[in-house]
Amino acid sequence: MEDRISTLPSNIIEAILLRLPIADAVRSSVLSSRWRYEWSTIPHLIFDKHSVPSSLHYKLEKIVDQVLLLHSGPIHKFVFDGYAYLEDFAVVNRWITVLSRNNLRELVLRFCPDRLYKLPSTLFFCKGIVILDLHDCEFRLPRVFEGLGNLCTLSLENVVISDNDFVTLISNCPLLEKVAFMDFYGCSRLRFNAPNLRELIIDGLFEDIYLENTPDLAILSVGLDDADDLDDEGDSDNEDVEKEHYNFMTSLNAVLKIENLSLRHNMLEFLAGDGLLDRLPTYNYLKKLHLSCVNFEDTRHIAILQCWFRSTPVLEELTIEADSVDSSNPAASFWEGKERADFRFNQLRYLTVTEILGVGPEMELIEFVLANSPVLETLYIRLDNDVCDEVKIYKQIMRFRRASTRAEIINLD
């Protein structure tokens, strides 16, 4: 029988090897003389749970060492997902040195969350790098940092970095398009001077975000963690903090090309502290809006909701996660005596309301949106777990008039 696969051109053999977990790819060297060295030039080296059999995890470092030693040619992508406990980070420094000489374009590192890896300065001289996805790391930029001129995607999670280093890093990567910044320590005033930024995700504890120069930002998702430890000392700083919020407000006024906005966790509270109301510009591109932790019994929250509704004429998808406090104020109303606004959700197609308790203002909101959304396709509803009388709530919702003849209601429970 003739050997079919080995007559394939080298680029196809490489394409096949690239689609194999690294263990299988390396093992192909014992197949036949034709395959002996084929694996050693594959440009992607991925070490994670999937690509290395679990029986070998305990010596993952040695495996990486060996593979790097035997490999030849460029390594465009290197992934080390170190679910395994690393005895000594020195090995990682060694890998990065090797990688920095081999045309690295994409680097993904993940270690144990409880021990941070201090990034070696070598990394910041890998000018060709396009994608950086680093977890459990500590940043200290070298004194001379000329920037990463090709970096497009930066994802940092569970990292330590100072405010200054963060600003320097971001503003020296001019091509940056996507940034995800989560669980960070050591910095609290995040400034973004990134003219090409299109997507920004921030999740953590911060005092302020300043989108200094991000004219093309299309996707913004911000979640503010609970400031448990800081609560007590908060009072004396209050004035300062509020002043700092001002930057985020200014920033929101500047990102007019935003298409998808998500404000999570304490963000509503963050905005509520600010008296921004009525100050939002009109967002003519904003199609998706996601607001979480909305307390329908807090008039400030409701004011913010109304403010957003007025500013988003082309909204297509609205998602609201409620976090209401039940019956503290049974008389509360969504409209609070204000005249019902004259706006309509002319393009709204999907409304999702979750964790609702069925308190008055929540029901009013649903009623209002159903009555003013002529092209609504679906209303998704999920009640809070504490709700006892579900039937009553659903019955009430069923009775609401719908401006859209096509609108259906789907229960997500």
Place this chain on the structure above:
Amino acid sequence: MSESEMAIIKPEAMKSYVWLQCADGSIQQVEEEVAMFCPMICREILQTGTGSSKNYAISLPERVNPPILSLILDYCRFHQVPGRSNKERKTFDEKFIRIDTKRLCELTSAADSLQLKPLVDLTSRALARMIEGKTPEEIRETFHLPDDLTEEEKLEPLKNTNDDPRIRLLNRLYAKKRKELKERQKLKDVEVEEPRVDERSVDEILSFINGDGDSKSAKASKNKKKNRRKKEQTKDPSRTDSEKSHKKDASTLSLVISEAGGSYSPSSSRASEIQHNPEDAFATRVDFEDGDVDDGLDPAMKEELDREVEDFARRLNSDWPERMQEILSLSQERRAVPNLMNGNGSLRRYTGILVINGPSNMWMT
């Protein structure tokens, strides 16, 4: 009848066609929109203007034979239609690659030559799936690969020598030999003696190394150096008592080395390749247990020494494949034995290798 009316009534009449020619000379007419789905054909049409008639057919690359071309056109015909859902496309793709291995390989190759990237992705993914998690034997069987590597070659590039007790032994020996050599050089004793054969020692040391009373008959061999070395050891006045007590081991080990060096030649052309393997060089030089590794030896001698030691390693390894075969033949039984290390079936099968070569061959599991 206006053109638009005609298009409504007889859409097929308005279709334009291109002519394609395979390497075997056969020519066929294909709907342009379908053929244009292949970037290579598209480029030919736009840049050279060929394909418009039978006499100016587009010559397809050699790798595209008529049966494979019709498969590829099926693929293009389906995917060039706009508006199909991802699910529809996926279902089609899954059915499409349910063909025998030989045709799948041909298809991959042909798609590559037509620069039809989505099809190359699809087929190479399918081929990768046939390899993933399989043992080398299974893969060889699937693709009819020649098993043209020797067992020791298969082990060579992947082993983690630092963990291997056999290699530690080897390294100890290596260091010891360097010491000897150095001493010999001091004495400026460079005489060359006639070799003598000592088969008994070979037997003895083989069983010592294998630790299982391996009854393999000793191979007659032309030993060149062992006696010289033995002689020197006895002659050497600087030797300590403890070294003397190891004398027998040392000398018999050296017998094995010269024996192996003399008789080993299954793939001498590849031996040099292996010697230049960086990992190998790394392994033999690192992890010396004796501290007296030194430079300043005659380079030619050093090279000879290196070669001897390498051959020794190979000689040691060459017994293992046989043991592995035994274990493999038991693998069917082993499959039934629950393995706590791993729930994965394909790994379970190779428990035998894992046990024996565990530290040295991490990838073989």
